[in-house]
Amino acid sequence: MPELPDITIYLEALERRILNRPLQRIRIASPFLVRTAVPPIERAHGKRVIALIRMGKRIVFGLEGNLWMVLHLMIAGRLHWREPGAKLARKLALAAFDFTDGTLLLTEAGTRKRASLHLVEGQEALSRLHPGGLDVLRASPEDFTASLTSENHTLKRALTDPRLFSGIGNAYSDEILHRAKLSPIALTQKLGSEEIQRLHDSTQAVLREWIERLREEAGDEFPEGVTAFRPGMAVHGRFGQPCPTCGGKVQRIRYAENETNYCPTCQTGGRLLSDRSLSLLLKKDWPKTPEELEEMRASHRR
Numbered sequence: 001m002p003e004l005p006d007i008t009i010y011l012e013a014l015e016r017r018i019l020n021r022p023l024q025r026i027r028i029a030s031p032f033l034v035r036t037a038v039p040p041i042e043r044a045h046g047k048r049v050i051a052l053i054r055m056g057k058r059i060v061f062g063l064e065g066n067l068w069m070v071l072h073l074m075i076a077g078r079l080h081w082r083e084p085g086a087k088l089a090r091k092l093a094l095a096a097f098d099f100t101d102g103t104l105l106l107t108e109a110g111t112r113k114r115a116s117l118h119l120v121e122g123q124e125a126l127s128r129l130h131p132g133g134l135d136v137l138r139a140s141p142e143d144f145t146a147s148l149t150s151e152n153h154t155l156k157r158a159l160t161d162p163r164l165f166s167g168i169g170n171a172y173s174d175e176i177l178h179r180a181k182l183s184p185i186a187l188t189q190k191l192g193s194e195e196i197q198r199l200h201d202s203t204q205a206v207l208r209e210w211i212e213r214l215r216e217e218a219g220d221e222f223p224e225g226v227t228a229f230r231p232g233m234a235v236h237g238r239f240g241q242p243c244p245t246c247g248g249k250v251q252r253i254r255y256a257e258n259e260t261n262y263c264p265t266c267q268t269g270g271r272l273l274s275d276r277s278l279s280l281l282l283k284k285d286w287p288k289t290p291e292e293l294e295e296m297r298a299s300h301r302r
């Protein structure tokens, strides 16, 4: 799932191409994509794009007339920049957003279509779509601590909970925990202040480094090949490979369709987290699926 660094780079590429330009037309190929009926999607036609914002892992297109179009790519949704009027490829394409200079294509691999598009009117309707998580790049250590310890969760769950933190998913939480030398199953309310400080610093450092890296990689091109598995990652997607810090083997915790990667030497005092001893914890306090997490709402918190 595209996370904060990927979304940031998408937004920068979009700013250069569509900001202040009119969205001429939206062509919808999948009936499941648009999740709102009022206002009708056609209301966006001809409206100028006046803002581009990240909201958690969502991309928000601010349009003239106080209209807000909110795109959630979920796991397999991707954006592409093509020639004006580009065709919708039969299997993958969900929608095309037509501009004078080019077409923004939305595709989603796989048969399960989970990406979503909401069109709402007014700031209030927009804020109702916000899961409520803290913007970690701007958060002070105090705000970070408050969010982290507001509930007692495993670190893996807390970092990826969109109600607590904005824009962090399975990939970058692995990288952040490795940098902070903290176990994915450590409980948030049992952490010492020095550990929380380390987590705060690591969160900001890892995300900033990856934004920089992806920005450099994309250059002036539209970012293609957006993936949760990057060759430069320390542990995520690197089960069995050497940890870049200590050389030990990267391990994994598997659950549902996902896995969490960690280095025992760097993060768990050399302890291997066995599937069996984890089973209770995994049931109780582990991120379920990225979809379920993304569907959580801020309703009972704020």
Ligand SMILES: [Zn+2]
Residues within 6 Å of the ligand: 243, 244, 245, 246, 247, 248, 263, 264, 265, 266, 267
């Ligand atoms: Zn290590």
